[in-house]
Every structure is written in C-alpha cells, then in structure tokens.
Amino acid sequence: MSSDYRTRTLRQALDATLDAAMRPVKEAR
Structure with a gap:
C-alpha cells in the first residue's frame, strides 16, 4: 500500500513538472 502511495505521489509530481x-x-x- 505504501508503494502505491509513493507511486501516486511521484506520478503527481512528475505530471506537475x-x-x-x-x-x-x-x-x-
């Protein structure tokens, strides 16, 4: 579950960039 949260956060940051x-x-x- 923590991995999914990390992936979601990373994806959001990448999308914003x-x-x-x-x-x-x-x-x-």
Whole structure:
C-alpha cells in the first residue's frame, strides 16, 4: 500500500513538472 502511495505521489509530481514545462511551449505556438 505504501508503494502505491509513493507511486501516486511521484506520478503527481512528475505530471506537475511536465505541465509546467509544456505550458510555455503551448503558449509560444
């Protein structure tokens, strides 16, 4: 269960980072 929680947290952090990185690119186009 702890592993699932860790994976979910890691995925959320990665998704947030990707969103922040892709946002300027989408606005630039």
